[in-house]
Amino acid sequence: MPTIALVDDEADLRDALAEYLTERNLQVLTAGSAAEFRALAVREAIDVVVLDIAMPGETGLSLARWLTGQDGPPGIILATAAGSPLDRVVGLEAGVDDYLVKPYDPRELLARIRSVLRGRAHQGASRPARSSASVTGAAILRAGTYRLNLDSRQLLAPDDREIALTAAEFDLLKVFAERPNRVLPRSRLRDLAPANQDNENDRSIDVRITRLRRKLERDPERPALIRTVRGEGYMFVPPQDQD
Numbered sequence: 001m002p003t004i005a006l007v008d009d010e011a012d013l014r015d016a017l018a019e020y021l022t023e024r025n026l027q028v029l030t031a032g033s034a035a036e037f038r039a040l041a042v043r044e045a046i047d048v049v050v051l052d053i054a055m056p057g058e059t060g061l062s063l064a065r066w067l068t069g070q071d072g073p074p075g076i077i078l079a080t081a082a083g084s085p086l087d088r089v090v091g092l093e094a095g096v097d098d099y100l101v102k103p104y105d106p107r108e109l110l111a112r113i114r115s116v117l118r119g120r121a122h123q124g125a126s127r128p129a130r131s132s133a134s135v136t137g138a139a140i141l142r143a144g145t146y147r148l149n150l151d152s153r154q155l156l157a158p159d160d161r162e163i164a165l166t167a168a169e170f171d172l173l174k175v176f177a178e179r180p181n182r183v184l185p186r187s188r189l190r191d192l193a194p195a196n197q198d199n200e201n202d203r204s205i206d207v208r209i210t211r212l213r214r215k216l217e218r219d220p221e222r223p224a225l226i227r228t229v230r231g232e233g234y235m236f237v238p239p240q241d242q243d
Contacts, residue, residue, distance in 0.1 A: 034058035053080035068095035074115035143177035176236035
């Protein structure tokens with residue numbers, strides 16, 4: 001049975017959500033502050049944590065950053081009354097899995113939790129690998145057998161050949177490389193890798209992914225690196241994790 005942690009300083013809301021999720025076969029732990037949750041996290045194995053971003057004292061965003069710096073962090077959903085695009089981007093860039101704006105229906109929370117759990121099941125134990133280039137000292141992010149030079153914003157093939165990418169394609173591939181084996185909905189991809197255009201939509205993400213597949217995949221019509229997860233989004237699968 002998956003274990004969910006609810007971290008919110010509003011006791012009535014926290015208790016009501018805990019009761020709702022428990023009735024739907026989830027084990028639920030609760031905490032009223034970041035400090036209380038830190039103590040809880042040391043003792044318990046947690047699959048998904050729902051964090052209120054605006055708690056007194058240490059904020060949920062600060063706690064999310066702490067969690068993503070740990071080995072094997074849980075899935076993270078941020079919940080807040082502030083719903084500006086900037087708030088969403090800041091949260092997602094901190095490494096959280098999803099974002100909810102208060103007030104929300106408990107059914108929506110349950111759906112988001114289940115989506116994060118599915119993504120973590122796909123993810124397994126894989127983690128993105130960062131290293132330093134031996135000659136230049138540049139920050140390198142590995143995307144399977146490819147390497148993203150984060151300083152020069154270049155993509156290098158296994159034979160050190162540079163593969164030309166647009167800025168929008170580079171940003172999108174970086175998002176995938178930082179989150180291997182994790183299902184990413186189109187809406188999250190738009191937030192994490194915006195294309196600097198006012199009319200960007202799901203179709204814009206599909207077009208960028210099609211272009212990346214043409215440049216990276218052996219067979220773009222049967223992609224192995226950037227896979228479509230029907231009804232949910234896309235998932236980047238490094239070669240060592242492919243069937």
